[in-house]
Amino acid sequence: MIWLTWRQFRTQAVVAAAALAVLAVVLLITGLHVAHAYDTSQVPGCGAHHDCTSAAQNYVQSLKNNPLIFLTYYIGLVLVYLVPAIVGAFWGAPLVARELETGTLAMVWNQSVSRARWLATKLVVLGLSGMAAAGLLSWIMSWWIGPIARAGDYNRNGAGSGVNRFLPILFGAGGIAPIGYAAFAFALGVTAGVLMHRTLPALAVTLAVFAVVQVVMPNVIRPHLIPPVQATSSFNVSNLTELLIDGGPGSSGAPMTVLAAAEVPGAWLLSNVTITPSGKVFDGPAPQLCMTGTPQACNAWVGRQHLRQRITYQPASRYWDFQWIETAIFLVLGLALAGFSLWRVSRRRLA
Amino acid sequence: MTVALEARGLGKRYRRTWALTDCTLSVSAGKIVGLVGPNGAGKTTLLNMAVGMLTPTTGTIEVLGGRPDGSPAQLAKVGFVAQDTPTYRNLSVADHLRLGARLNQGWDDDLARNRVGRLGLELNKPAGKLSGGQRAQLALTIAIAKRPKILILDEPVASLDPLARREFLQHLMESVTEQDMSVVLSSHLVADLERVCDYMIVLVASRVRVAGDVENLLATHRRVTGARRDPADLPPDWEVVHASHTDRQTTMLVRTKTPITDTSWAVTEVGMEDIVLDYMSQATTGYKPALEVSS
Numbered sequence: 124m125i126w127l128t129w130r131q132f133r134t135q136a137v138v139a140a141a142a143l144a145v146l147a148v149v150l151l152i153t154g155l156h157v158a159h160a161y162d163t164s165q166v167p168g169c170g171a172h173h174d175c176t177s178a179a180q181n182y183v184q185s186l187k188n189n190p191l192i193f194l195t196y197y198i199g200l201v202l203v204y205l206v207p208a209i210v211g212a213f214w215g216a217p218l219v220a221r222e223l224e225t226g227t228l229a230m231v232w233n234q235s236v237s238r239a240r241w242l243a244t245k246l247v248v249l250g251l252s253g254m255a256a257a258g259l260l261s262w263i264m265s266w267w268i269g270p271i272a273r274a275g276d277y278n279r280n281g282a283g284s285g286v287n288r289f290l291p292i293l294f295g296a297g298g299i300a301p302i303g304y305a306a307f308a309f310a311l312g313v314t315a316g317v318l319m320h321r322t323l324p325a326l327a328v329t330l331a332v333f334a335v336v337q338v339v340m341p342n343v344i345r346p347h348l349i350p351p352v353q354a355t356s357s358f359n360v361s362n363l364t365e366l367l368i369d370g371g372p373g374s375s376g377a378p379m380t381v382l383a384a385a386e387v388p389g390a391w392l393l394s395n396v397t398i399t400p401s402g403k404v405f406d407g408p409a410p411q412l413c414m415t416g417t418p419q420a421c422n423a424w425v426g427r428q429h430l431r432q433r434i435t436y437q438p439a440s441r442y443w444d445f446q447w448i449e450t451a452i453f454l455v456l457g458l459a460l461a462g463f464s465l466w467r468v469s470r471r472r473l474a
Numbered sequence: 475m476t477v478a479l480e481a482r483g484l485g486k487r488y489r490r491t492w493a494l495t496d497c498t499l500s501v502s503a504g505k506i507v508g509l510v511g512p513n514g515a516g517k518t519t520l521l522n523m524a525v526g527m528l529t530p531t532t533g534t535i536e537v538l539g540g541r542p543d544g545s546p547a548q549l550a551k552v553g554f555v556a557q558d559t560p561t562y563r564n565l566s567v568a569d570h571l572r573l574g575a576r577l578n579q580g581w582d583d584d585l586a587r588n589r590v591g592r593l594g595l596e597l598n599k600p601a602g603k604l605s606g607g608q609r610a611q612l613a614l615t616i617a618i619a620k621r622p623k624i625l626i627l628d629e630p631v632a633s634l635d636p637l638a639r640r641e642f643l644q645h646l647m648e649s650v651t652e653q654d655m656s657v658v659l660s661s662h663l664v665a666d667l668e669r670v671c672d673y674m675i676v677l678v679a680s681r682v683r684v685a686g687d688v689e690n691l692l693a694t695h696r697r698v699t700g701a702r703r704d705p706a707d708l709p710p711d712w713e714v715v716h717a718s719h720t721d722r723q724t725t726m727l728v729r730t731k732t733p734i735t736d737t738s739w740a741v742t743e744v745g746m747e748d749i750v751l752d753y754m755s756q757a758t759t760g761y762k763p764a765l766e767v768s769s
Binding site: 236 | 525620
């Protein structure tokens with residue numbers, strides 16, 4: 124069975140390996156540049172000699188000015204997300220459905236090998252290959268993005284905590300999570316093919332379901348995998364990143380919101396609100412001073428309001444806990460789907 | 475004597491329509507069974523249940539005493555060539571033989587290679603580039619070289635031209651005599667089957683109309699022609715398969731075990747093709763279904 128599996132999978136495997144090799148070379152060359160630029164920038168050891176934020180901004184800006192690096196960054200990220208989807212749609216979905224369409228199942232299922240063994244062998248060989256491809260790409264991309272993610276912690280904008288590897292967009296494209304995604308997507312594709320009997324609809328459903336899962340997971344489920352940490356501290360005006368007033372000069376009682384950057388390097392910031400001493404969310408009203416006076420005077424006024432900053436976040440130290448939990452969730456889902464497909468196929472409920 | 479194929483009350487329903495109803499059969503081993511019927515009669519459904527590609531809705535089916543449960547032991551006993559003789563397009567002839575060797579303990583590689591050589595199939599050619607006849611031969615080779623005890627072929631010659639048809643059946647018969655196995659093959663054309671089969675099952679509109687040894691069927695069916703008369707006056711052991719009338723005359727295909735001595739009937743022997751065709755047209759004229767006889 125292993126021979127047949129390999130024989131049928133050979134072309135795809137070679138194409139995938141070649142594509143991965145080309146990609147690895149491109150990432151290696153550009154990645155070395157990213158790392159070298161980091162080492163020679165002012166970011167390492169900043170704080171003592173330079174302002175870290177401006178050092179990080181300079182570093183990231185220098186990378187952005189290089190179109191090759193800029194493109195590789197985005198294409199690389201997209202590809203790490205795409206590989207599991209491709210594995211699911213183009214390896215998983217056709218696995219049973221294509222053979223059902225061409226009628227070859229009727230031939231191969233009538234050799235002296237049980238269907239369970241036939242499918243199990245294919246699931247293992249193709250599934251592990253897909254997981255390996257996703258894991259390899261994720262590993263390379265994690266290395267590639269490492270310096271940017273480190274510098275990103277200083278490169279805050281708005282109320283964010285900086286661009287670090289814990290941010291949803293980078294979290295799913297790094298570490299071991301893509302291995303879990305690949306296992307899940309592959310089993311999802313196989314199951315869709317087993318249930319729908321046709322390759323094209325199964326392929327479409329696989330992509331659609333996987334896309335939905337990739338949106339739901341980071342937005343709805345991942346924040347709660349471990350209860351987030353909540354911290355309240357006094358509002359530091361020197362960290363002020365946002366000051367909005369909904370009104371013009373002359374208006375009285377205009378709503379006003381202020382936000383300060385959160386000082387939690389490497390963390391995944393879930394919320395950041397500014398509250399009054401009584402615990403209510405601060406919403407103004409804005410004094411005339413802030414509409415007519417200088418920004419410095421307004422900031423000084425904000426500093427006198429005894430505001431507090433309340434943040435909820437997942438600390439940086441939990442990064443690998445989250446990686447393991449997320450990977451395990453998707454592996455279990457993948458195994459469950461694979462088990463279902465095996466059961467369905469060997470109970471002859473096909474065709 | 476072992477039973478090659480045994481069905482009891484077998485039926486299969488797809489959503490609302492029954493593809494096969496109340497099929498009861500018992501065919502002893504060693505026969506070459508022809509399964510004939512018009513397109514959509516349920517032949518493929520019956521054969522697919524025999525090899526376990528489909529699960530019956532009602533009743534049971536056993537092949538060589540075993541349920542088609544997909545177990546390696548049962549699979550090893552049965553060689554199956556599905557409709558349109560599917561093969562892997564991108565895999566070469568040699569790859570197909572290797573597939574057979576890897577997936578069957580009882581694989582007879584010499585037999586497979588001899589057969590492929592005799593047929594003139596190029597080992598390096600992808601199956602997708604073979605002609606329909608060659609592909610059918612390749613599929614048959616794989617089914618035969620696993621050395622099954624029964625060979626089940628679903629419309630193996632349907633897509634072949636008359637010459638390839640004859641060659642295919644000829645090769646099939648050679649292999650069968652060499653290997654001592656039972657064969658079940660289906661076709662919607664009686665002509666394909668009557669030369670090779672010694673047992674015939676006629677399936678029409680999802681029901682078995684008649685089944686029996688060809689010899690027995692030939693011996694018991696007669697075409698009779700005579701003056702038109704009241705059906706109640708016919709001998710009680712006559713079973714009218716099909717009748718057509720003119721104003722004065724009646725022509726019937728009857729089934730009877732006793733010789734026809736009444737000289738007011740002109741009696742002629744009939745060939746298998748005519749018998750089968752009369753059973754098929756019976757379905758449209760609405761006669762009571764004939765009971766099947768097992769031998």
